[in-house]
Amino acid sequence: MGTSANGSDWISPAEFHRAAGVADWRVTATGPQAVFSATSIAQAADLVPPIVAAAERFGILPDVDLRSEGVVVRIPYRGPEGIPAAAVEFAATVSRVAAERLLTADPSRAQSVGIYVAQHSRADVRPFFMAALGYDAFGETDAVDPLRCGPQLAFNPITGDAPSRGRTHLDVFVPADQAEARVGAALAAGGRLVDDSHAPAWWSLASPDNHGVDIASWTDTFD
Incomplete structure (x- = not known):
């Protein structure tokens, strides 16, 4: 797991948003999440294997909600500590792969x-x-x-x-x-x-x- 600017393995929502590559993401009460719109369930499903690969690479346990309208990816809080610092690299990787697959991020739908x-x-x-x-x-x-x-x-x-x-x-x-x-x-x-x-x-x-x-x-x- 990576560390934040202050040396912690956990970061705040504001620290998460100050990182590069996470413009698609928003932090709600359950943790960071991103919504990627799709035109079919097949297109949406194409994002799942890269999400799994990124999760294993960065040690993140995401929740993935697959629908024909798109994919919701969440990095859920699993305790009171905060957001894992490695969530930044995971989120940036997922956003980059989604863009490559022509899935459009829609932060307004995060909640x-x-x-x-x-x-x-x-x-x-x-x-x-x-x-x-x-x-x-x-x-x-x-x-x-x-x-x-x-x-x-x-x-x-x-x-x-x-x-x-x-x-x-x-x-x-x-x-x-x-x-x-x-x-x-x-x-x-x-x-x-x-x-x-x-x-x-x-x-x-x-x-x-x-x-x-x-x-x-x-x-x-x-x-």
Whole structure:
């Protein structure tokens, strides 16, 4: 594995983006990802063998989502340490090979969705959700699909709130250069701005019937 400029085997999203050759990639809550559009599943599948070769070369364990519309390549977080420094060379290699195969990168389509489960401060609902969904614990407060197909869950207390009342909302993590457009689209579709005091890190919105959604971009710029 390579090392970052500060000598670490782990780098931040901002360090990742400062590297050469990764312009196709964006960092969401689950790690760096790139979306390469294709005209057929055969064209998309042609990118898979080079991805596997690059993964073995650089010691990366990527997730590859193959569809007829294209390929989504993710470098998933597997712990709290951050992004492996070798992800830079892996990402640059995948982008170069994709361009050679005429697959077009579309960073605007990169995103990840999480569910933020708010619970009373004296409750611990994570074991219930893990059992019901077949999820594994991730860190001290989160839970994840073992195959990373479903949304990640985050559990946080509502201090002083009424017992037996849970409140849950969606977190939608998008590239930093797409966040304001996504917020604008949601508002134009009938949404309501609840709180923009943390913008541009995130905006809190509500649907017409008051379901909560946070549009977040901080994961793409955190240093």
